[in-house]
Amino acid sequence: MDASGDRMLGLLVRCRFDTGDLAMFTGHGTVDWEGVTYLGAGQMLSVGEAQTTSGEGIPGLSITLAGLDPEVVALAELEEFQRRRVTVFLALFDETGQIETADVLFDGVADTMESDDGPDTATTTLALEPRSMALGRKFPCYYLPEDQEKRFPGDQGFGLVQAIQNREDTWGRS
Structure with missing residues (x-):
C-alpha cells in the first residue's frame, strides 16, 4: 500500500463474539469497510508487537483497550x-x-484476557494466537449420534448405525 500525500495508515480490529x-479502529468517528462499521477508539486502542505465545514459536498478538469504565x-x-x-x-x-483499502495484518483467535482495574483507568488486554495453531490440535470426532447432532443439527443419520450394525442380511443367497 502506498501511504503518500495526505493519506494515513490505521488499524482495524474486528472481534467476533x-x-x-x-469492531474498532485507531481513529475517531466511524468508518465502514466490507459492510462492517468500525467505531473509533483513538489512543485507547493499541495493538502490541507480535510475540511468541506457544512452545512452537508461532507468533501471537495482543490488543489492549485502555480508559474503560470498570x-x-x-x-x-x-x-x-x-x-x-x-x-x-x-x-x-x-x-x-x-x-481506500485494507489488508489482513493478523487473523487469529482469542486466547487469554487480562484486566487491570487501576484507580485511574481500567485496561483490558486480549492475547491472540494465529488460527494456524488449530492445525496441530487434535479434535476427537466419533461416529456417534451426539457428535453428528453437534456438527449438523437435525441430522439423524447416525441414529441408524446401531440398527444396521446388528442386522443380519442375506446378500446373494436364495
Missing part, C-alpha cells in the same frame, strides 16, 4: 471470548478519513 461483533471491563470478563475469531487489518485512509 457470541453476543455480536466488536463496568465495561466486568462485562467483557463475562463474555465467552476464548477461541473466538479476531482479525486485524492494516488500512489506508484517504484525506477525508475514509478507507
Whole structure:
C-alpha cells in the first residue's frame, strides 16, 4: 500500500463474539469497510508487537483497550471470548478519513484476557494466537449420534448405525 500525500495508515480490529461483533479502529468517528462499521477508539486502542505465545514459536498478538469504565471491563470478563475469531487489518485512509483499502495484518483467535482495574483507568488486554495453531490440535470426532447432532443439527443419520450394525442380511443367497 502506498501511504503518500495526505493519506494515513490505521488499524482495524474486528472481534467476533457470541453476543455480536466488536469492531474498532485507531481513529475517531466511524468508518465502514466490507459492510462492517468500525467505531473509533483513538489512543485507547493499541495493538502490541507480535510475540511468541506457544512452545512452537508461532507468533501471537495482543490488543489492549485502555480508559474503560470498570463496568465495561466486568462485562467483557463475562463474555465467552476464548477461541473466538479476531482479525486485524492494516488500512489506508484517504484525506477525508475514509478507507481506500485494507489488508489482513493478523487473523487469529482469542486466547487469554487480562484486566487491570487501576484507580485511574481500567485496561483490558486480549492475547491472540494465529488460527494456524488449530492445525496441530487434535479434535476427537466419533461416529456417534451426539457428535453428528453437534456438527449438523437435525441430522439423524447416525441414529441408524446401531440398527444396521446388528442386522443380519442375506446378500446373494436364495
